[in-house]
Amino acid sequence: xxxxxxxxxxxxxxHLSSQFGGSHTxxxxxxxxxxxxxxxSSLLEGVDWIINLAGAPIIAKWSESYKKxxxxxxxxxxxxxxxxxxxxxxxxxxxxxxxxxxIYDNQGTYAEGDLALAQDFLGKLAKDWEEEALKAQDLGIRxxxxxxxxxLGKGGGxxxxxxxxxxxxxxxxxxxxxxxxxxxxxxxIAKAMEFAWSTxxxxxxxxxxxxxxxxxxxxxxxxxxxxxxxxxxxxxxxALQILFGEGAKVLSDGQAAIPERLLQAGFEFEYxxxxxxxxxxxx
Numbered sequence: 098x099x100x101x102x103x104x105x106x107x108x109x110x111x112h113l114s115s116q117f118g119g120s121h122t123x124x125x126x127x128x129x130x131x132x133x134x135x136x137x138s139s140l141l142e143g144v145d146w147i148i149n150l151a152g153a154p155i156i157a158k159w160s161e162s163y164k165k166x167x168x169x170x171x172x173x174x175x176x177x178x179x180x181x182x183x184x185x186x187x188x189x190x191x192x193x194x195x196x197x198x199x200i201y202d203n204q205g206t207y208a209e210g211d212l213a214l215a216q217d218f219l220g221k222l223a224k225d226w227e228e229e230a231l232k233a234q235d236l237g238i239r240x241x242x243x244x245x246x247x248x249l250g251k252g253g254g255x256x257x258x259x260x261x262x263x264x265x266x267x268x269x270x271x272x273x274x275x276x277x278x279x280x281x282x283x284x285x286i287a288k289a290m291e292f293a294w295s296t297x298x299x300x301x302x303x304x305x306x307x308x309x310x311x312x313x314x315x316x317x318x319x320x321x322x323x324x325x326x327x328x329x330x331x332x333x334x335x336a337l338q339i340l341f342g343e344g345a346k347v348l349s350d351g352q353a354a355i356p357e358r359l360l361q362a363g364f365e366f367e368y369x370x371x372x373x374x375x376x377x378x379x380x
Contacts, residue, residue, distance in 0.1 A: 098121050098122070098145035098146060099121065099122045099123075099124060099143055099144045099145050099146075100117055100121050100122070100123055100124065100144070100145065100146045100147075100148060101123075101124040101125075101126055101140075101141060101144045101146070101147045101148070101189075102114060102123060102124070102125055102126065102147075102148045102150065103125075103126045103127075103131065103147075103148070103149050103150055103151035103174060103178070104149070104150030104151040104152060105123070105125035105126070105127075105150070106125070106127075107150060108248065108250070108252075108253035108254045108283075109150055109195075109245075109248060109283065109286055110148075110150045111253075112250065112283050112286070112287060113148060113150075113286070113287055113290060116287045117287075124140065124144060126140070126151075126178075131151070131174055131177045131178070132177070134177055134180040134181045134184070135181075135184070137177065137178070137180075137181035138181040138182070138183075138184035138185055140181075141178075141181055141182060141185050141189070142185055142186070142187060143187065144189050145189055145190055145191070146189055146190060146191045146192075146193070146294060147178065147182075147189050147191070147192045147193065148193045148290065149174070149175060149178060149192070149193065149194040149195065149230065150195055151170060151171065151174040151175075152167070152170050152171045152174075152195075153166045153167050153170040153171075155167065155197075155219075155344070155347055156255075156258075156341070156344065156347055156348065157341065157344055158340065158341050158342050158344055159218075159341065159342050159343040159344035160342070163344075164218060164343075167222060168222060168225075171222065171225075171226045172222075172225050172226055172229050175194060175226065175229040175230050176229055178192075179229070179232055179233060179236070182233065182236055182238065183236060188236055188237060188238050189238060190238075190239060191238070191239050191240075191241065191293065191294055192230070192233040192238045192239070192240045192241075193240075193241045193242075193243065193290060193293055194226070194227075194230035194233075194240070194241075194242050194243075195226075195242070195243050195244075195245055196223045196226050196227045196230075196242050196243065196244045196245070196302075197219070197223050197244055197245050198244050198245065198246050198279055198304060198306060198352045198354040199215060199219035199220060199222075199223055199347075199352060200214055200215060200219075200220055200223035200224055200227070200244060201213055201214060201215060201220075201352045201354060202214065202215045202216075202220070202352070203215070203276065203277060203350050203351060203352055205353070206277075206310060206353040206354070206355060207304075207352070207353065207354050207355070208304065208354070208355050208357035208358070209244075209301075209302050209303060209304055209357060209358050210357075215352075217346070218343070219346070219347070223244070227242050227302065230242050231301075231302075234300075239297070239299075239300055240300060240301070241293045241299050241300060241301070241303065242301070242302045242303070243286075243289065243290075243293075243303055243304075243305040244302065244303065244304045244305060244306075244354065245281060245286070245305050245306075246279035246280045246281045246304075246305065246306035246307070246310075246354060247278065247279065247280040247281070248280070248281055248282075248283055248286065249280050249281070249282050249283065249374055249375070249378060250282060250283025250284070250378060251283075251377075251378050254283070256378055259320070263320060263321060263324060263326055263328070264324065264326060265326075266326045266327050267330055268317060268320070268321055268326065268328045268330070269317060269328050269329060269330040269331045269332055270313055270314045270317045270328070270331050270332070271313050271331070271332045271334070271337070271348055271349055272313075272331070272332070272333070272334045272349055273314075273331075274312060274313045274314030274317060274331070275312055275313070275314065276312065276313050276349065276350055276351035277310060277311075277312060277351040277352055277353035278310065278311050278312055278313050278315070278316050278351050278353075279304075279306040279307070279310040279311075279351070279352055279353050279354045280306065280307055280310075280311075280316075280371065280374070281305050281306050281307055282307065282366075282367065282368035282374040282377070282378075284367055284368065284377075285305075285307070285366050285367055285368055286305060288364075288366075288367055289303075289305055289359065289364060292359075292362075292364050296362060296363075298362065299362060301358075302358075303356065303358045303359050304354040304355060304356045304357065304358070304359070305356065305359070306354045306355065306356055307356075307366055307368060307369055307370070307371070307374070308355055308356055308360065308366065308369055309369060309370055309371060310353040310354065310355065311371055312351075313351060315371075316371065319371060319372060319375060320375055323372075323375055323376065323379055324379055334349050337349055
């Protein structure tokens with residue numbers, strides 16, 4: 098089949114391109130293609146599946162201007178896709194878009210039906226992103242929105258940033274380490290995407306997190322023990338605030354989410370536990 102992917106050069110997008118590229122025709126969509134809905138519409142003709150991963154890096158220093166970039170790179174990109182799809186005589190069978198568990202507050206452990214939504218910038222960003230993506234349903238396109246946890250995998254993302262400091266014995270908990278930590282292995286993202294394609298009953302919003310949320314402290318201690326390094330040096334919150342400003346909240350806060358709807362649909366995680374996931378990453 099023919100799969101169009103936004104954000105194809107990112108950590109998740111690169112992995113999906115590698116996974117699907119051998120069997121299917123891939124159409125990477127960058128800023129140039131997304132900037133003109135009319136031309137984009139012609140490109141999307143004949144596409145069977147759209148995977149929407151576009152978005153500027155969330156772990157960065159948030160100025161007011163960068164917050165606008167975070168917003169536009171997600172919401173306006175998705176809006177451009179939908180404008181183009183309106184003009185397509187033949188619509189794709191599936192539109193898969195992404196969101197984040199940052200849509201939830203940090204108080205409880207939440208499934209998709211829980212409405213304990215965060216009222217901060219990240220919560221609003223995720224909410225607006227999902228609302229834009231779900232408009233694809235109005236075009237008669239089956240739509241699945243995955244709320245990602247923290248993505249763990251080899252060669253990029255959070256684990257690549259942690260590799261050097263932890264290997265030097267400089268890893269430690271962030272703040273008091275009690276913040277919740279829901280995660281997903283990169284391989285299970287690809288597996289869930291394939292599951293969405295092959296399961297026509299899937300529609301709507303799904304938490305894409307492993308079924309075993311943990312805490313920053315538990316993650317830190319387990320990773321340190323697996324690579325045989327101490328984790329004695331906590332990262333003070335003030336240091337993160339100097340580096341990232343308001344964006345430090347991404348690292349100092351956390352949510353706990355469970356993939357209730359995926360499990361009910363029969364999805365089986367390849368990496369359901371943090372220990373199994375980390376062992377694969379460091380192998």
